[in-house]
Amino acid sequence: xxxxxxxxxxxxxxxxxxxxxxxxxxxxxxxxxxxxxxxxxxxxxxxxxxxxxxxxxxxxxxxxxxxxxxxxxxxxxxxxxxxxxxxxxxxxxxxxxxxxxxxxxxxxxxxxxxxxxxxxxxxxxxxxxxxxx
Numbered sequence: 001x002x003x004x005x006x007x008x009x010x011x012x013x014x015x016x017x018x019x020x021x022x023x024x025x026x027x028x029x030x031x032x033x034x035x036x037x038x039x040x041x042x043x044x045x046x047x048x049x050x051x052x053x054x055x056x057x058x059x060x061x062x063x064x065x066x067x068x069x070x071x072x073x074x075x076x077x078x079x080x081x082x083x084x085x086x087x088x089x090x091x092x093x094x095x096x097x098x099x100x101x102x103x104x105x106x107x108x109x110x111x112x113x114x115x116x117x118x119x120x121x122x123x124x125x126x127x128x129x130x131x132x133x
Contacts, residue, residue, distance in 0.1 A: 002036075002043075002044045002045065002046060003045050003046070003064075003066055004045075004046040004048050005045060005046070005047055005048070005066070005107070005109050006048050006049070006050050006054045006055060006056045007047055007048070007049065007050065007056050007107040007109075008049075008050050008056045008107065009032065009107075010032045010033065010034065010035055010047050010048070010049045011031070011032050012106070012107075013047045013105070013106075013107050014035050014037065014047055016083065016084075016105060016106055016107075017037060017045075017047070017105070018037070019083050020079060020080045020083040020084075020085055020105065021039075021068065021076070021079075021080065021111070022076075022079075023037040023038060023039055023045065024037060024038040025037055025038075026038050026044070032049055033048070033049050034046060034047065034048045034049065035047045039068060040068075040069070040070075043068075045066070056107055056108060057107065057108030057109060058108065059108060062110060064109070064110070065102060065110040065111070065112050066109065066110070066111050066112070067100075067111075067112040067114055068111060068112070068113055068114070069114055069115065069116070070113055070114070070115055071115065072115065073091065073099050073100065073101070073113050073114060073115035074091065074099075076113045077091055077101050077103070077113050080103045080111070080113065081103070084106060085103035085104060085105060085111075086103060086104040087101070087102075087103055088102040088103060088104050088110060089101050089102040089112075093117060095120070095124075095125040096120050096122070096124075096125045096127070097116055097117055097118045097119055097120035098114050098115070098116055098117065099114065099115050099117045100112050100113060100114035100115070101113055
């Protein structure tokens with residue numbers, strides 16, 4: 001799955017995502033139309049310009065949160081904060097074995113940075129395993 005996120009300024013979004021999250025631009029279409037960025041070793045995100053029926057987030061509600069697994073969530077969270085991300089939820093270590101926090105980028109998109117800190121069966125924290133991975 002590759003999310004397509006709409007921004008008012010594609011070039012500014014690409015620069016920020018590279019700086020804050022370490023993403024890498026792979027493909028550019030036009031000066032400000034669209035870009036594909038590498039996320040980790042096998043992920044991707046597309047940054048697209050606003051226009052036609054595509055609109056960037058405008059505040060007042062959350063339509064999505066993009067979850068990104070990182071090898072060191074504390075370092076990734078600090079880097080995002082240092083580059084101007086708005087902290088929405090501070091880092092928390094959860095009973096289900098994840099340490100995560102949520103930030104908002106300058107374009108209004110929310111990102112949950114997460115790291116597995118221990119393997120925990122869903123039954124240990126109140127979940128139910130329906131099918132194995």
